[in-house]
Amino acid sequence: AQSVTQLGSHVSVSEGALVLLRCNYSSSVPPYLFWYVQYPNQGLQLLLKYTSAATLVKGINGFEAEFKKSETSFHLTKPSAHMSDAAEYFCAVSPTGFQKLVFGTGTRLLVSP
Amino acid sequence: DTAVSQTPKYLVTQMGNDKSIKCEQNLGHDTMYWYKQDSKKFLKIMFSYNNKELIINETVPNRFSPKSPDKAHLNLHINSLELGDSAVYFCASSQDIGQLAMYFGPGTRLLVL
Numbered sequence: 001a002q003s004v005t006q007l008g009s010h011v012s013v014s015e016g017a018l019v020l021l022r023c024n025y026s027s028s029v030p031p032y033l034f035w036y037v038q039y040p041n042q043g044l045q046l047l048l049k050y051t052s053a054a055t056l057v058k059g060i061n062g063f064e065a066e067f068k069k070s071e072t073s074f075h076l077t078k079p080s081a082h083m084s085d086a087a088e089y090f091c092a093v094s095p096t097g098f099q100k101l102v103f104g105t106g107t108r109l110l111v112s113p
Numbered sequence: 114d115t116a117v118s119q120t121p122k123y124l125v126t127q128m129g130n131d132k133s134i135k136c137e138q139n140l141g142h143d144t145m146y147w148y149k150q151d152s153k154k155f156l157k158i159m160f161s162y163n164n165k166e167l168i169i170n171e172t173v174p175n176r177f178s179p180k181s182p183d184k185a186h187l188n189l190h191i192n193s194l195e196l197g198d199s200a201v202y203f204c205a206s207s208q209d210i211g212q213l214a215m216y217f218g219p220g221t222r223l224l225v226l
Contacts, residue, residue, distance in 0.1 A: 032213060034213065034214075036217075038154075041219075041220075042219055042220070043117070043203055043205075043217030043218050043219045043220055044156075044203070044205075044215075044217040045217070046214050046215065046216075049213070049214055088154060090156065094213050100146075100158045100161060100169055100171075100213075101158070101213055101215070103155070103156040103157070105153070105154065105155055106154045106155075106156075
């Protein structure tokens with residue numbers, strides 16, 4: 001079965017510091033991978049997606065993620081954290097690219113001044 | 114303009130009651146979903162509909178019955194509510210079944226007492 005593992009339920013950074021949120025996937029076929037962000041009391045918003053094109057994917061709000069097949073990883077990064085980045089981030093995988101997403105357990109990003 | 118809207122936003126009810134949550138999307142998408150987010154923020158798909166047809170039913174108790182009167186609406190009716198049904202329910206839509214860039218509604222927070 002396809003799954004994703006997000007390492008660290010909480011990540012704390014200072015404003016201006018590098019953001020790194022980790023996601024490893026398990027899939028028997030080339031996966032489609034996604035990052036979603038959830039701000040407090042809101043629904044999820046798509047940050048970026050990997051669909052077997054370029055391995056470095058750029059998303060909204062300055063975020064990007066790199067697909068590394070050898071490491072089965074799809075980590076999310078942002079060079080400089082902003083206070084407004086504080087939210088819950090979810091990695092998700094779809095084995096076939098359609099029908100459904102399987103979500104990770106989420107990582108809460110805390111940004112301090 | 115709200116892309117995916119849900120009503121109500123909050124729902125507090127007694128065990129054993131029957132309740133409905135409504136979802137509407139104005140994006141012209143063909144596919145709609147219901148996801149359940151538990152108290153630990155874990156997101157799990159419940160149902161998906163494509164052009165009013167049920168595509169995914171993820172072993173959800175049959176007390177939960179989705180209904181899609183047209184492709185812009187996907188409602189969720191829950192019979193005989195149980196304590197364990199307390200969660201946040203998210204409606205989402207995507208352009209079609211092959212496009213997993215989903216747009217989520219703001220969620221309905223259900224509390225069963």
